[in-house]
Amino acid sequence: MHTTVTLLADVPAQLLPARELMAFTLASHIILVPLGVALPLITLVMHYRGLRRNDPVALLLARRWSAVMAVQFAVGVVTGTVLSFEFGLLWPGLMGKWGGVFGIGFGVEAWAFFLEAVLIAIYLYGWRRLKPRTHFLLGLPLPAAALLGAFGILAANAWMNTPQGFTLDADGNPEDVHIWSAIFTPMFGPQYWHFVVAMLITAGYTVAGVYAVGWLRGRRDRYHRLGFTVPFTLAAVFTPVQFLLGDSIARSVFHKQPVKFAATELVWRTDTHVPEYIFGRLHPDGSVSGGIRIPQFDSILAGFTPGTKVTGLTSVPADDRPTPAQATLAHWAFDLMVVIGSLLILLALWYGWCRLRQHRLPASPWFFRAAACAGVASVIAVECGWITAEVGRQPWIVYRHMRIAEAVTATRSTSLWIMLGLVIVVYVFIFGSLLAVLLKMRTGWRLADARRAAGEWTDEPESDTPYGPRARVPADDPPSDGGTGAGPDEDGRP
Amino acid sequence: MADVIAVVLLLAVAAYACAGGTDYGAGFWDLTAGGAERGARPRWLIDHAMAPVWEVNNVWLVFVFVIMWTGFPTLFQTVFSAMWLPLALAAIGLVLRGAGFALRKPLRHLAGRRLYGAVFAIASLLTPFFLGAAVGGVASGRAVPGTEASAHAWSNPTSVLFGLIAIVATAFLGAVFLAGDAARYGAPDLVGYFRRRALGSVVALAVLAGIMLTVTRSDAPHVWHGLTHGVGLGLVILAGVCSLATGWLLLRRPGVWPRITAVGVVAAAVLAWGAAQRPYLIPTSLTVAEGAGAPGSLRWTGLVTLVALLLVCPAVAFLYWLDTHGELEPLSDTDLRRTEPDHDDPTELN
DSSP: OHHHHHHSTTOOTTHHHHHHHHHHHHHHHHHHHHHHHHHHHHHHHHHHHHHHTTOHHHHHHHHHHHHHHHHHHHHHHHHHHHHHHHHHHHOHHHHHHHHHHHTHHHHHHHHHHHHHHHHHHHHHHHHHHSOHHHHHHHHTHHHHHHHHHHHHHHHHHHHHHSOOSOEEOTTSOEESOOHHHHHSOTTHHHHHHHHHHHHHHHHHHHHHHHHHHHHHTTOOSHHHHHHHHHHHHHHHHHHHHHHHHHHHHHHHHHHHOHHHHHHHHTOOSOBSSOOEEESOEEOTTSOEESSEEETTHHHHHHHSSTTOOBOOGGGSOGGGSOOHHHHHHHHHHHHHHHHHHHHHHHHHHHHHHHHHHHSSOOOOHHHHHHHHHHHHHHHHHHHHHHHHHHHTTTTEEETTTEEHHHHSOOSOHHHHHHHHHHHHHHHHHHHHHHHHHHHHHHHHHHHHHHHHHTTOOOOOGGGGSTTSOOOOOOOSSOSOTTTTSOOOOGGGOO | OHHHHHHHHHHHHHHHHHHHHHHHHHHHHHHTTOSTTTTHHHHHHHHHHHTTTTTTTHHHHHHHHHHHHHHOHHHHHHHHHHTHHHHHHHHHHHHHHHHHHHHHTTOOSHHHHHHHHHHHHHHHHHHHHHHHHHHHHHHTTOOOTTOOSOGGGTSSHHHHHHHHHHHHHHHHHHHHHHHHHHHHTTOHHHHHHHHHHHHHHHHHHHHHHHHHHHHHHHHSHHHHHHHTSHHHHHHHHHHHHHHHHHHHHHHHOOSHHHHHHHHHHHHHHHHHHHHHHTTEEETTTEEHHHHOOOHHHHHHHHHHHHHHHHHHHHHHHHHHHHHHTTTTOOOSHHHHTTTGGGGGOGGGGO
């Protein structure tokens, strides 16, 4: 991909590092998004169950998940703020020309985020002192705030895919902005629902996966059973829904962004009776090597009959479409996402069969092994979906209106490479720390459970989290810098 | 409409300067608190006071950007092109700061806490400096539309002074708020500790303001003129009065009032800068009218702001209400017993 990009004439040198930097920061941020968008909902479902059935185990789980929610939200805020800087640092041309047309979505997102931060603070601090019912009710708007935030971001991204809501003046600058139609663009609906359900599924499988591992290691108490079934059931119910939504968005792309569709399906020439390739590699002469070829299937998928005409990559000039390497990348990402989605459906069916027909959890350890991997697999699928959407749109930053090369900053490429290196170091540090904190929280909880079972006094689980309850004034002779809480000692790690 | 959105933008900047500034100030005092032993109590208070609301404040900055790119796209493009380096460094500072603070709390090893604490504190110092320097570059008119990234735009007397003033202003806000928190959480020794620091930073702020007025006279004449005449002068005087009032109130008893006057100092200073720039977004090359985006976008920016204020203000007010009414305070037996076992914890020494 690198060679093809630099070989193209009039491509500025800073384009490559700018793209790599944006891609790296976005790909990292996306890992945190499912837990940010969907974990509040999953936690509230568990919380509701705990209150309704007066179930202390469910309440304990909800409480611990709320702590995880807070930690990841804290890091998500930071990586999200970086993205808003990068719009200016990397793509000043985009924001300078089009910011007024599509930028409003980010405003909605910023305020939704504000609301979410406030609500999370109240929810996490309220466990002990607020009345249980009041506390739950104050948590209820959280999923709505998360959906509102996603609304803003997806509106902006969908606009870049199918821009509308403006007219161009004589100089080619946008005027007569109609925000309403700039927000509700043709791709917005399909993208939004596909995204929201993807977040729900990913968060559900990720959380359930943690308890699936515990289950496999022989921890088969009610705590693990409940921690597994509630998020897994939610995710399993939505998996088939996602399949339908995924099909619908692919069809929307076929109609609204035919060249992107051609790239994701490796269609070279506009034709009917187009074959479907599963994986495979596109060459500059239009031939496809490797992969599995299913005759006529692409036309059938796109329009339900073999006679459906599918637009090919060659329908536009070479510099208006993704390069063969980019098309291959988008195609692989797309196929990988579909494969993972199909496997998840099988897993959901397995689970549904056992639960509905036999009224029990599946007994096979292979089911739990698969369930333990489902979370990681869904995160990979989310990344693939994003790659498909963004690489498939190349070389356009605003589809058919502005090329990425026109939007990029004029800063020297050396600065950008240095910045990329710095950001990678910083992000490795942050994500490593995040993982360490989560693992440490888990160990702490496990020890707290063991002590509680032995009848000993234990620390409250949230006191270690960035949002945890605040410690009291330390005595005038403080034990040490770290001495505001008695924590789990690590020599007890299993 | 463009003028209204320009005022909204200025108010958002002022809100970030006050809310974010308080946060950065806490980081400044964390940095200067001394070694692990000596600085334990101030650091405890900083952790304690920042905990419930600490990173909500950064959303103000995101909102400043959003208003800039929807309302004044040219300004956004110009600022980010010309001030590339300081803004890139500020972004990295923001990441390190947030991560340092968030991830320090769960750590128990002293070495780890030191590392994360240092990251948090140093980033708290550098981020406001670079943001201030970028503002100074705008105020002195060095970021003309079309300017490419260059050191000239932000390494000049006005920019450096703006950066230093930003640091001192955050230190001032931080100290005033922490003095109030110390009183609220029953740590009388820390009240005096932070009161001394707040008074010291008021003096430093006054000195820097004096230097700035002499430097900007030749280096940023348009803003200098605005600051010494009319509305700008009125706001400068208001900031001065507020800082005197803050000092006096602090000496009597820290509480809510010195906070209000301290916020008044910073807000008045930011508004004075905004008033001094009129009618320019960037003196003297880009006016508000020239830089304004499409009327439709401006209307919607205003509408979104209004709706959001209606949603967010009650939520924030409610959070503060809960916080100040003890609903978010952990006053159970477990907390009372918490300080005991630390000495016996073998991992403390690792």
